[in-house]
Amino acid sequence: MAKRPWVDKEQCISCGICVANCPQVFRFDAHGKSECHDPAGAAEDVIQTQAVELCPVSCIGWEEA
Secondary structure (H helix, E strand, O other), X not given: OOEEEEEOOOOOOOOOHHHHHOOOOXXXXXXXXXXXXXXXXXXXXXXXXXXHOOOOOOOEXXXXX
């Protein structure tokens, strides 16, 4: 079962940790909230340790692709 990162934009505080650590996966949208633009931009373990686990409001998670 494949999975992809997902951002709860209502919870996102635009801290930029995910964008700074995984710019190949995350970027800011037009409203300054993080979004996943390329779920295949980094390995799952990198996304997990550098974005999901470091998000201060835990708004990044995984969904089935």
